[in-house]
Amino acid sequence: MKERLLKYAKHAKWVGYPLFYLACLLVFAALTFPYGKLKEHVIGAFNAQQHATGGNQELQIDGMSGYWLSGARLKGVRLFTASTEPGQPPQKIEIEEATFRYGILSAIFAGGSTVSFDAHAFGGEISGSYETGGKDQSLALSIGAIDIGRVEPLARILGVPLQGKMSGSVELKMPDGRASKATGSVSLVASDVAVGDGKAKIKGALALPTIHVGTMTVGGEAKDGVLKITKLAAGGKDLDLQGEGRITIRDVSSESLCDTQVRFRINDAYRGQSDMTKTLFGAPGSNAPPLFELADPRIKQSKRADGFYAWTMRGPLNRLDIIPAVGGGGAAPFATP
Numbered sequence: 175m176k177e178r179l180l181k182y183a184k185h186a187k188w189v190g191y192p193l194f195y196l197a198c199l200l201v202f203a204a205l206t207f208p209y210g211k212l213k214e215h216v217i218g219a220f221n222a223q224q225h226a227t228g229g230n231q232e233l234q235i236d237g238m239s240g241y242w243l244s245g246a247r248l249k250g251v252r253l254f255t256a257s258t259e260p261g262q263p264p265q266k267i268e269i270e271e272a273t274f275r276y277g278i279l280s281a282i283f284a285g286g287s288t289v290s291f292d293a294h295a296f297g298g299e300i301s302g303s304y305e306t307g308g309k310d311q312s313l314a315l316s317i318g319a320i321d322i323g324r325v326e327p328l329a330r331i332l333g334v335p336l337q338g339k340m341s342g343s344v345e346l347k348m349p350d351g352r353a354s355k356a357t358g359s360v361s362l363v364a365s366d367v368a369v370g371d372g373k374a375k376i377k378g379a380l381a382l383p384t385i386h387v388g389t390m391t392v393g394g395e396a397k398d399g400v401l402k403i404t405k406l407a408a409g410g411k412d413l414d415l416q417g418e419g420r421i422t423i424r425d426v427s428s429e430s431l432c433d434t435q436v437r438f439r440i441n442d443a444y445r446g447q448s449d450m451t452k453t454l455f456g457a458p459g460s461n462a463p464p465l466f467e468l469a470d471p472r473i474k475q476s477k478r479a480d481g482f483y484a485w486t487m488r489g490p491l492n493r494l495d496i497i498p499a500v501g502g503g504g505a506a507p508f509a510t511p
Contacts, residue, residue, distance in 0.1 A: 209246060213238035230256040230492065231428070232264075245275030255327075255492065265327050269295040297321035298339070311351045315344040322364055331496065334382050338367035338390070346396060353399070353425045360394040360401065367408065383451055385412045385444060399423045403434060412444035419487075428492035435499050437482040472498050 213235050220233040236250025251269040272295075277288035292301040298320030305312045322328055323336045342362035349355045367390050370382035388410025394403045399422065406417030419434025442458040445451055456464035467474040476483045476498035484499035 209238040209240060212246075213248075229428075241273045242275055244277075245273060248272045265330055267295075267326065269293050295320065296324040298341075302344075306351070309350045311348045313344070313346045313348070317342050317344075317362070322367070331494075332369060334369060335371045336367075336369055337371075338364045338387075340364040342392075353423050353427070355399050356396050356401075356423050357398065358396045360392065360396070362392040364390040364392075367410070369413075381450075382454070383448065385440070386410045387413050387415065390415065394421075396423065406434075406436065412441055414439045414441065414482075416482075421491075428490065430491050432487050432489060432491055432494060434487045435484060436487065437478075437484045437499075439480070439482045 216238075217233050217235055223229070224231050232254045234250070234252040234254070235248055237248070239247050239249075241247040248269070249271050251272060253267045254264040255267075256264050272291065272293035274289055274291040277290065288303055288305045290301075290303045292299065299318040300315060300320065301318070302313065302315040305314075317340060319339045319341050322338045322340050329336050340362055342360070344358070344360050346353070346356045346358035349357075367387035369385045369387060372383050373381055387408045390408035391405055392403070393405035394401045396402070401421040401423060403417065403419050403421070406415070406419075408415035415436070415438045417434060417436040419432070421434070422431040424430045440455045445455045446458050452460075454464060454466050456462060456466075463474075467477065473483065476485055478484055485496055486499045487494055487496050489495045
């Protein structure tokens with residue numbers, strides 16, 4: 175037995191030395207990798223591509239460092255999108271910290287590649303993975319309690335403060351690596367949603383008392399690059415919300431085409447809550463035009479006979495048009511190229 179062990183030990187050193195050398199190489203490569211130059215390259219490449227293609231986005235990153243042996247940590251990631259409205263500041267999406275890690279073992283033994291990531295943003299966490307196998311790719315996202323009020327594009331659309339926590343998941347499979355062929359699902363739930371804070375003013379004129387929307391649910395199924403929104407609903411004590419539509423996914427996400435209708439109705443309990451709400455939205459049973467409809471002629475155009483205000487969100491996601499639904503009751507089909 176002793177001789178056998180000595181024999182194994184003699185041969186093991188020829189395997190152990192290369193493995194030890196490889197481990198040292200990986201550790202010191204990670205410690206000495208020029209992450210600062212990589213950060214500048216990523217920023218420069220993204221912004222140069224935006225300039226060359228006529229894009230309206232700009233990327234900024236405060237810092238980049240190593241994460242384990244095969245990953246990186248990013249801090250202070252900001253994506254600015256120029257506003258389509260003259261005189262308005264650019265929209266900003268900010269991620270406090272993000273990490274990503276390349277799966278070495280999956281690349282060696284499975285023949286594909288996996289990049290796992292985790293980001294702290296909007297007061298919550300977004301984690302997931304991006305996998306490739308042959309020509310196909312897949313994306314899985316898990317969203318944990320992000321503060322929707324800190325998602326600036328949403329707050330900009332409404333024009334008043336937004337509150338609520340959103341969680342959910344996104345799963346997409348992309349044949350040939352094309353998002354425009356994606357199949358999968360989207361499931362999101364936002365709890366304790368509220369609009370307005372009683373201080374911010376609509377059109378700079380009147381402060382909107384808080385509207386409690388409650389729980390809002392968004393669900394969709396993607397097939398052959400078209401995401402059909404199968405559920406968009408909320409039923410709080412102050413407001414009812416309904417919607418449906420589709421998003422035609424493009425390989426560049428900001429160019430995906432939206433054709434979605436959203437309808438909301440202010441409930442009588444909220445309308446009769448105070449003199450302010452009666453003035454803004456009309457007292458229950460009153461035929462007098464509410465101030466809300468006088469603020470913008472499009473609001474009155476969007477009102478249906480059942481009391482719902484119906485709106486269509488149409489066009490590329492990076493320059494979305496929000497217009498009254500045709501006749502206040504339905505959107506005309508969106509012609510996709």
